Amino acid sequence: MSATTSEPTSGTKMDSGEEIGALATIRLGMLYSPELREGLGWTLVLAVIASCGQIVVPIAVQQTLDKGLDGPGGPRFDYVAWMGVLAAFAIVVTSVASYAMTSRLFTTSEHGLATLRTKAFRHVHDLPLLTQNTERRGALVSRVTSDVDQVSQFLVFGGLIFIVSIGQMLVATVLMLVYSWELAAVVWLCFAPLFLSIRWFQKKLSAAYTVVRQQVGVLLGAISEPVVGAAVVRTYGVEDRTQRRIDTAIQDWQDAYTHAQTYTVTSFSLGGLSAGLANAGVIIVGILLGFTSDMTPGRVLAFAFLVTLFVGPVQMGTQILTDAQNAIASWRRVLGILETPADLVDPGADGETLPRGPIDVRFDHVGFAYPAGPPVLRDIDLTIEAGTRVAIVGETGSGKSTFAKLLTRLMDPTEGSVLLDGIDVRRIDARSLRRSVVLVPQEGFLFDDTIAANVRYGRLGASEDEIRASALELGIDDWLSGLPRGLHTPVGQRGESLSAGERQLVALLRAHLADPDLLVLDEATSAVDPALEMQIGRALERLMQSRTSVTIAHRLSTAESADEVIVVDKGRVVQRGPHAELVTQAGSVYSGLHASWTAQHSHA
């Protein structure tokens, strides 16, 4: 990586999704998870049945008490019996409908979210490395894990119940209007402040939960320091300082959550106050109406009962609305990933396929600059013949690593084009490109598995014999058989059970198994001892005979054994030719590099 890549300018930033509106979020969510729409109509019908049933029962009970039991003529058996049958029937229907609704909801939403999760995961891998790096790893992971879980909670328990609550509110309102429009108006008036404040609360909650999210990220980062940086913290004796940073993060996290909770609680208790106001209002206005109209005590009491039917769903609805802020925010973040453009578009099956055999590389007036950054490469125009071994050298920050990234299409050039076998890399099917072109980076990442499993990333289904044969060809079979469990040695998290040099050996073996036609090495043997490096170097040389290879060389010993050396300086190719030729060009960049190399390696 060159110095210029380090500018925290970064290309496309990961879309936080924050600017997507609540309804737009739901619409977009449905688009990415089409399963959510499936059978939604029937589920809604079931929901309506279930919610109607829930109103029928209390009404039947109230009617029974009012007319069947307490009626003017004493208890009426038949009335009670009929109402009992009706209520029992309603309970059965409600239960069945509710069961069907809930299990349908679980099925569709879990299917939809599993799809969303997997799509988002895939999309992260399709994003350019640069974009991936704009977000903390932990935060990125939580977007495909806990954020999706939040949405699941909302979809199953929130969304539909909210619609049902509104339905119940409307039914209750209609019933209230039938009993007395004046009293219905009183009730709505009492709840008006709550309804009017909902938007305000939503905004506040949305902001509060954004802070919560950020603090969770900071907290996760702080927690990871004593774990990931355990050695540094100990060697520098900075335990106290690390703990202080964690304690601050913990406190800020706690404050953020408490702040958000304050709004939730306030909005919820406001619902209780409105209910009290409505109850008092109904009795008082009912009495006053009694003096001027045909209002009776029975009707006032019946109305008071209707108010409770109204209050339940209102409180449920406000609760869901406030809880939904968190869920919608989570949904936004997941969708934000999918809305982040994958700059490197894979033409897929429509793309061209590279023929097998050594690849011919051409840089056609290529320029590259990071967004809002200075040019890293300028007007690179060169051809690398198929089957040649080329070394690219240059000082730190000269742009040589960018070269490798453009060649392997980890990034696309901002000007000109990179052609492999005469085909623009942007038009090559990614599968074909990855099959034929392999990059071995400086810090080879290993997965927490055995060595065998890791090298199989290079060739799926490679047999152990094939792997051993490959190791033999590379000349690292001694090392491999010297390991206590050979190929089955677990490498630990990120390969940390192996030394840096051993990790590079595994990465190399992995690349060798991949059998590429164009191999790009970014100083892939920097951490192994010189004897082993030279041994591998010689093996690689043999292996590269039928392929094209480009090595980003930090050590000039690599350059010396290449067919050709390309010297990059300040984003331009300044010299090109075999080592022996370049080194004689006195005063050139290469001779400078060479002098400092020999000063180090020939014995002082």
Added chain:
Amino acid sequence: MGKDAELRGTTTLDGFRVLWVGVRREPKVFTVATLGAVLFGVLTVADAWVLGWSTQHVLIPAFDNGEIGTDMLVWVFALFMAVAILRAAGIVARRLGGGIMYYRMQSHTRRAVTRQYLALPMEWHQRHPTGQLLSNAYSDVEAAWSPIMPLPMALGTVVMMAIAVVQMFLADTVLAFVGLLVFPAVVAANLLYQHYSSPLMTRAQGLRAEVSEIAHESFDGAMVVKTLGRETEETDRFGAKARELRDVNIRAGRIRAVFDPALASLPGLGVLVVLAVGVARVTSGATEAGDVVTVAYLLTIVSFPIRAIGWLLGEFPRSVVGYRRAKAVLDARGSMEWGDAELPRTEQGALLQLEDLHYSYDADSPLLRGVDFDVRPGRTVALVGPTASGKSTLTSLMTRLVDPDSGTVRVDGRDVTELRKGQLSESVSLVPQTAFMFDDTVRDNVTLGADVTDDEVWAALRTAQADGFVAALPGGLDSLLGERGTSLSGGQRQRLSLARALVRRPRLLILDDATSAVDPEVEARILASLRDDVDGSAASLVVVAYRKATISLADEVVHLDEGRVVGRGTHAELLASSPAYAQLVNAYEVDGTPLASSTGVDAEGTTR
């Protein structure tokens, strides 16, 4: 089945035990939240009483008399509002209290867990995967205390149920007994629900962790996945787990779909039974119609909150698992023992002595088998050996990141295990192979809180050849590096890591191949200025190195192979006396001739 039930029984009991830990830790907040919940419960019942009072004393008389005093209307209003306000206060106390207690308990545990992470020895860290430790400190803690949120509500419900039961008995004993059947039925249904769902919940929790681990690893290895074109395979790996989680969630959901309506309809059924019995009793004159109304009404209002108990119990399996995992960290023993000896306060380089050090990660293949050598004050020693010969482990022993299986490390004649904690890190600095950066500014990454001036920071950066790129950063020393310094290149991170060591002016500086990602030219400049710097302060220096320029800087070379010191002396002496050594360090030369000779011209003949 019997064992299963027993297990479930323990879970419920353990769940209460975990809660008890929380209650004892935050008794005040717990009390406030519970009182709030009780207040809420009492006032929910009182609501019915106010309605009854208003009906009897205001509504009926008003309609009967055709008039009513304003004062009575004010009373109605005042009573309803008083109940509403008090109930709102109850809600605030309950929910805010519950929330605050929940957050505080998480904070307490996280502070304790992270303190353990800092206190436990490196050897413990090596045995535990990073991902596990991160989830122990975050999601496990969250799960452990999750029942705190519904706890006050559940306790309030118990009080509410008690009041309702008393009132029902006051109204009519027989009806009360009938109504009372509802409560055990609800509890039984809840227990049954838990019996079926908690194994699924536990499984889902485990799968969630697995999904998260795959995502973490896959995103960490994004570069490998991309360059080898393994996106589809990775997505399949992730998708398979996501689908497994989905299926478990759906199964748990179906069970919930059965129990939810069952739980919801139980009070309704109870009311129906009460009515049926009630009508019979009213007809036979055994009870008043009003009493039937009271019992039915009480059942209705208690029916909903009763489910809070179910929510509480439902969190238990998750909570117990989370608590156990976090507790395992808290109970971990084996902190490094420190003595109380101090190192001399001088500017002099330190004396390092290694005596018969043995160390193995795996008992079958010991890594170090009796390493002896010393570094005298102010001297520079190069540690040379083939890949995986134990050089890095040796540097960990020198800085007491780990203790040897046997043997002694001495600094200034003191066994490092006798030193007071913090003494060693004041005098000895290690620059590791892989540089770790904090998510902080350049300045703070260099100082790590040490009391040094910006001039000193710049001086250290200059020595590490990092002043150039730091000056070019938009914020200079104040530039933020981002998580693990991902905005920097490997070489840049290594140079900052070096500056971090230099700024502390250590008396013993250990470089573990600390410039491997730096270009040779830049490295040469670092070594040159390091030499000046080290000479100036007379610090002792241990370098793990391959490059001859680095090696030749050393006063002495220690050649390590197969876990032993196989050669000591100057570079020239070893070259002459040890063929193995010569082969190792001369690899860049062919037949004794440097591949790239200093004249360059005669390289022509040998290379092509």
